[in-house]
Every structure is written in structure tokens, then in C-alpha cells.
Amino acid sequence: MHRVVITGAGVICPIGASMVEMDAALRAGRSGIKDVATLNLVDNDRVNQKIIAPVTGFVPEDHFDAREIGMMETVSQYAVFAAREAIGRAGLDFNEELADETAVIVGTGIGGQSTQEEGYRRVYLENKRPHPFTVPRMMPNAPASQISMAFGLKGPSYAISSACASATHAVGNAFQMVRSGVVRAAVTGGVEACLQAGALRAWEALRVMASDACRPFSLGRKGMVLGDGAGIFVLERYEDAAARGAHILCEIAGNGMSADAGDLTAPEVEGMSKAIRRAIADAGLNPEDIDHINAHGTGTLANDRTEAAAILDVLGDRGRKVPVSATKSMHGHALGGAGAIELAALINAMNGNYVPPTINFVEPDPDCPIDCVPNEARDCRIDAALSNSFAFGGLNGVLALRRV
Amino acid sequence: MSVESDVIEIIRGKSSEGLEIIDRGTQLSELGIESLDMVELIFELEDKFGIEIPYNANSSEMEFQTVGDVVDAIAKLVAEQG
Numbered sequence: 001m002h003r004v005v006i007t008g009a010g011v012i013c014p015i016g017a018s019m020v021e022m023d024a025a026l027r028a029g030r031s032g033i034k035d036v037a038t039l040n041l042v043d044n045d046r047v048n049q050k051i052i053a054p055v056t057g058f059v060p061e062d063h064f065d066a067r068e069i070g071m072m073e074t075v076s077q078y079a080v081f082a083a084r085e086a087i088g089r090a091g092l093d094f095n096e097e098l099a100d101e102t103a104v105i106v107g108t109g110i111g112g113q114s115t116q117e118e119g120y121r122r123v124y125l126e127n128k129r130p131h132p133f134t135v136p137r138m139m140p141n142a143p144a145s146q147i148s149m150a151f152g153l154k155g156p157s158y159a160i161s162s163a164c165a166s167a168t169h170a171v172g173n174a175f176q177m178v179r180s181g182v183v184r185a186a187v188t189g190g191v192e193a194c195l196q197a198g199a200l201r202a203w204e205a206l207r208v209m210a211s212d213a214c215r216p217f218s219l220g221r222k223g224m225v226l227g228d229g230a231g232i233f234v235l236e237r238y239e240d241a242a243a244r245g246a247h248i249l250c251e252i253a254g255n256g257m258s259a260d261a262g263d264l265t266a267p268e269v270e271g272m273s274k275a276i277r278r279a280i281a282d283a284g285l286n287p288e289d290i291d292h293i294n295a296h297g298t299g300t301l302a303n304d305r306t307e308a309a310a311i312l313d314v315l316g317d318r319g320r321k322v323p324v325s326a327t328k329s330m331h332g333h334a335l336g337g338a339g340a341i342e343l344a345a346l347i348n349a350m351n352g353n354y355v356p357p358t359i360n361f362v363e364p365d366p367d368c369p370i371d372c373v374p375n376e377a378r379d380c381r382i383d384a385a386l387s388n389s390f391a392f393g394g395l396n397g398v399l400a401l402r403r404v
Numbered sequence: 405m406s407v408e409s410d411v412i413e414i415i416r417g418k419s420s421e422g423l424e425i426i427d428r429g430t431q432l433s434e435l436g437i438e439s440l441d442m443v444e445l446i447f448e449l450e451d452k453f454g455i456e457i458p459y460n461a462n463s464s465e466m467e468f469q470t471v472g473d474v475v476d477a478i479a480k481l482v483a484e485q486g
Contacts, residue, residue, distance in 0.1 A: 067420050071440070132443040 003238035004178045005404060007246045008090025010082035010189075011344040013229030013331045014053040018085055023348040026356040027377045031330050032056075033214060033225050041197045049200050049209055053227030053332020055193075071133060072146055073112045074193035078230035078337075079143035080150050083187055087151060090234035091246060092185065094151055103183040104148045104157035105174045106232070107166030107190035109336030110199070111159075112138030117196045143191050147232070155183045161336065164296070166190050168339030168389035168397035171233065172255035175399070178235050185240070190340035191230035200226065206265075208300050214333075215360035216297035216326030217304045217372040224298040227332025231340025238404070249347050253384070253402040254283025260394030267303055267390055272310035275396035276386060280314070283400035285384055287315045290322060290400075292355050292385040294346045297326025297372070298333055305367040307388065312369070323373045323380060325349070326358040339389040339397065346387050350403060355380045407453070407482060408475045414452060415471055418445045428472030435471075442468070449474075455481045 009019050014032025016022035025032070033053045041047060060069050060077055072080070087094075094102065115138040119130035136142065141159040148157045156177070160170040167190020174188035203209055203226055210223035241248050256279030260271035280287055296307055304326075312319040327345045334341055349355055354377050361374035387399045412426050419426070420436035437445065439461060446459045457477070459466050468474050 070444070129447070132447045133440065136440070 002179050002181060004175050004235055004252045005238045005241050006233050006249045006252060006347065007236055007241050008086040008088070008092070008234035009231070009249055009344055009347050010085025010089070011229070011231045011341060012055055012058065012078050012082050013231070013334065013341045014055055014227055015331045017055070017058065019344060019348060022344060023352060025330060026327065026345055026348055027352070027354060029330065029357040029359045029375060029377060031359060033332055039195055047197055047200050049204050050211055051213070051225055052195055052200070053225050054195055055228045071136065072142070073115045073137040075108060075112050075191055076142045076146040078193055078228070079106055079191040079232060080146050082189065082191070082230040082232035083147045083150065086232045086234050087187065092234060092236070094153065098184060099152050100154050101184035102153045103155040103174055103177055103186040103188070104144045104153050105160060105170045105186060105188045106144040106147065107160045107162070107168070107170035107336050107339065108140050108143055109161060109163045109166050109192055110194050111140030112142060113194040113196050113199050117198045120198070147187055151187070153187060162395045163391035163393055164333070164335050164338055165389040165391035165395045165397040166336030166339070167231065167343070168387065168399055169257065171252070171340065171343060172257060172397055172399060174235050175252045175255050178237060185234065185236040187232060187234055189230065189232035190337045192334045192337035193228050194335060195226060195228050210299055213360040214299040214329045215362060216295065216299040216329050216358050217308065217365060217368040217370065218361045219363045219365040221299045221301065221304065223300050224328070225332040227334040229331065229334045229337050229341050231337065231344040233340070233343065248404045250350050251402045251404045252399060253285065254279045254281070254400035256280070256282055256398040256400070258396045260396070262394055264394070265392050267306040268394065269306055269309045269313060271394055271396050272307060272390055273313045275398045276310060276314045276388065279386060279398035279400040283402065285400060288318060289384045290315060290386055292349065292380065292382045293322060293324045294342045294385070294387045295324050295326045296388045296390045297328055297358065299326070299328065303390065305365070307390065308368040308370045320369055321371055323355040323378065324370050325356045325373050327356050329359045339387065343387050343399065346385055346401060350382045350385060350401065353379060353381050355382070407479045410452060411449065411475045411478055412471060414448050415445065415474065426471060428470065428475060430471045432468055432470065449478055453478060453482050455485055457481060
């Protein structure tokens with residue numbers, strides 16, 4: 001068994017196109033949530049959803065040549081963009097031997113949403129053929145494949161798709177592979193790019209979307225806000241990172257997963273608690289060691305009260321005092337990318353000695369008796385922390401991180 | 405010759421090599437046109453000329469080595485269509 005550390009992190013999300021940009025936004029409590037009109041969707045006038053959390057200012061031509069853009073839709077572009085930052089920061093030299101032993105495991109809930117919608121539009125509305133690259137652009141493993149090809153990584157590479165837990169499951173799986181010695185290193189994370197008319201209207205139909213703001217754990221919260229983005233990380237053995245003098249961002253110490261085996265969409269305390277307990281135990285930690293949690297915190301009535309109950313269930317009375325940040329209040333809910341964007345937020349917090357705020361907080365909800373760091377970031381030394389992801393389908397994933 | 409010049413322009417758009425002169429004798433391999441590029445090229449040619457090209461990546465019935473091979477096949481299909 002090897003200790004596993006993160007030596008590189010990259011992010012592109014509604015509150016920043018790098019770890020540094022995101023760090024500034026998290027400290028300032030800056031929101032990336034915008035009016036849906038900023039998207040210029042083909043069907044803008046038929047989308048009722050008023051707010052979304054888009055990646056803004058990303059010009060593909062600034063980062064990829066025409067040929068690459070032809071083969072890669074937005075979901076893969078975000079993944080490769082974030083991977084460049086992560087791998088660049090890690091300073092890893094992927095020589096032939098290491099490249100052969102490096103896994104690429106990337107979570108996505110959907111894959112190429114814009115490609116699917118464009119294909120359907122052509123077939124059903126315009127009586128045309130889908131573009132010949134429809135399949136390679138939309139397949140959910142495209143982001144993993146594109147990272148593998150961009151950096152010549154030839155270890156086990158695949159996608160993990162478990163809705164909102166995709167990224168956390170992917171990182172957890174990569175962690176286990178590096179820890180067990182199956183691979184020497186891994187490039188892992190998650191991505192989503194689903195802000196398209198069809199996806200937005202499908203989410204509207206579920207009646208879980210907020211009309212005003214995303215205000216997790218607050219009284220008066222009205223739901224989630226759909227977002228886009230990617231987070232990608234370089235995982236390697238502690239001994240390798242130490243030997244080459246790499247800058248270690250944190251250790252991934254534990255991974256906990258569980259399934260509710262209950263309702264398809266309604267979350268359950270027991271399943272969440274089980275995943276949290278398993279992550280803490282897997283890390284060799286105790287509940288009293290946890291001094292910060294990046295919550296799943298979607299802003300829906302059901303998630304937030306269930307998650308608060310699970311936190312209290314595992315941490316006991318201390319659960320009322322441990323700072324719990326719901327950064328989705330700023331960057332929205334990027335589904336299969338969410339866990340990775342939140343892991344990026346957590347890495348920023350651990351390395352910057354602060355906990356990000358849960359913005360848009362109005363007043364405490366008696367059903368959520370936790371400290372969600374309302375509205376303003378706070379100085380805080382974090383030695384051990386959790387990142388929670390709880391998906392539709394009752395699939396739960398929790399990572400336990402430790403300062404090195 | 406409009407078919408030839410149109411075909412060459414479409415092929416040029418797919419090329420990753422930026423050759424200045426592309427003519428009938430140019431090898432598609434010199435242009436960096438690989439399997440997926442070929443599929444997209446066929447798609448665009450079909451749209452441009454309103455024809456159906458019986459091309460299948462698994463079959464050697466219609467194999468294109470040079471730009472001229474493509475031009476001839478398209479010209480034939482356009483003529484057949486009347």
C-alpha cells in the first residue's frame with residue numbers, strides 16, 4: 001500500500017479558469033451564477049430556467065487548433081484544459097515508463113451534451129444527418145480519451161458515470177489504484193458541459209431548480225443551479241513525490257462509497273452516513289479529526305437537510321461546529337464535474353488556510369443545524385477534511401483529505 | 405472544372421499540412437488526411453454536391469489514394485445524378 005498525494009490541480013469553472021482565479025473567488029464569496037440569456041441557447045426563449053452557472057470567457061481557439069476543436073466538443077475541451085494546468089503544476093515528466101503506468105480516470109454524468117443535442121436537432125427538426133464526429137465527440141469516455149491522447153498516457157483509462165458523484169467516484173477509484181500499486185500515477189477528476197436547452201428543460205421538469213439563487217442550508221432555499229466545468233488532478237505515490245521534491249497539495253487518505261438502494265432521487269441519511277464513515281475509517285482517521293467539510297450542498301430542500309443529518313450522525317455534536325462549505329452557492333452544480341470542482345475548492349482552502357463561504361445565506365434552517373460558513377470566508381487551519389458527493393440513483397462518494 | 409476546384413477546396417479544409425499546391429496528383433496521405441478526416445470529407449462532399457457517396461471505411465471498393473481519385477469519383481456521381 002502506498003500513500004497517495006495530489007501534486008497538481010487544474011480547474012475551469014464558473015468562478016475561475018485556474019486554481020488561482022478560483023481561490024480569489026472563493027475567498028471573496030464571488031458568484032459565477034448568471035442570467036440564462038448569457039448562454040445564447042438556440043432555444044433560449046423556451047427555457048424557463050432563469051439562472052445558470054456557465055463557464056464564461058472560454059474561447060476554444062485560444063487553446064486548441066481547428067483540427068482539435070473538430071474532434072473535441074466542450075466537455076473534452078474543459079477536461080484537457082484543466083489537465084494542462086494540473087500536469088503543468090505537478091511538473092511530472094511523463095517518460096515512456098511512467099506514461100505506461102499512469103491511469104486516466106475521468107467522471108462525467110452525461111458526456112457530450114451539446115453534440116447530442118445538435119445531432120438530434122439535425123435528425124428530428126431539420127431532416128438532416130448527424131455530423132460524422134457525433135459519436136466520438138459525445139461518448140462519455142471522450143474526456144478521458146482526449147487527456148490520454150494529449151499527454152500520451154497509456155495506463156488504464158476510462159470514464160466513470162454516476163451522476164453527481166461521477167467525479168468523486170473517479171478520484172476515489174484513481175486513489176485506490178495508486179494506493180494499491182496497480183498504477184504509479186493517475187490523472188483524474190470530472191467534467192460536465194451540459195448547459196444546453198434540452199438538458200436545462202429536462203432538469204426544469206424535475207422541479208428542483210432555484211429561480212432566484214443557490215442558497216444551500218439556508219431557510220428559503222429553492223433548489224439547485226445547473227453549472228459547467230472541470231477539475232483535474234495528478235495523483236502519485238507519496239514516496240515518488242517526495243523523492244522528486246514535488247510540491248504536495250494534500251494527501252488523499254480515504255475513499256468511502258455506498259448506495260442507498262432506496263429511492264431514485266430522494267436522498268437518505270443512512271447511505272450518506274455510511275459513505276462518510278467509510279471514508280474516515282479508510283483514512284485511518286476518527287470523526288473528531290475532521291475539521292472541515294466541502295458539502296454536496298446543492299440548495300435543494302431534500303439534499304441539504306439529509307446531508308446535515310448525516311454530518312451530525314457521524315460527527316455527533318461536533319457536527320454543529322465543524323465548518324461546512326457549500327461552494328455550489330458560487331459555482332453551481334456541475335453534475336459529473338461537481339465533485340472535482342469542489343475538490344479543487346477544498347485544495348485551495350487547505351493550502352490557503354481558510355474555509356470558503358456558503359453565499360446567499362439568509363437565515364438558519366432548523367432542519368440544517370450545522371455551521372455552513374454563511375456568506376463570508378473564514379480563516380481556518382485544515383488538517384483533515386471531507387468532500388461529499390451524493391448522486392441521483394442513491395450513489396454516494398466521499399473523499400477524506402489530509403494535510404501533508 | 406468546377407467540380408475539381410470545389411473538391412480541392414474542401415480537401416484543403418481538411419488538411420493538417422498546409423500545402424500550397426494541391427492538385428490531382430497530390431496523395432491524401434501527404435495532406436495528413438487520416439481515417440476520421442476521410443469520413444468528414446465524404447460527409448462534406450455529399451452535402452456540397454447533393455450526392456450519396458457509397459463509401460464504407462470497412463470496404464476497399466472505394467479507396468482514395470490521390471486527390472484525383474476523389475475528383476473522378478465525385479464527377480462520376482454528379483454526372484450520374486444528371
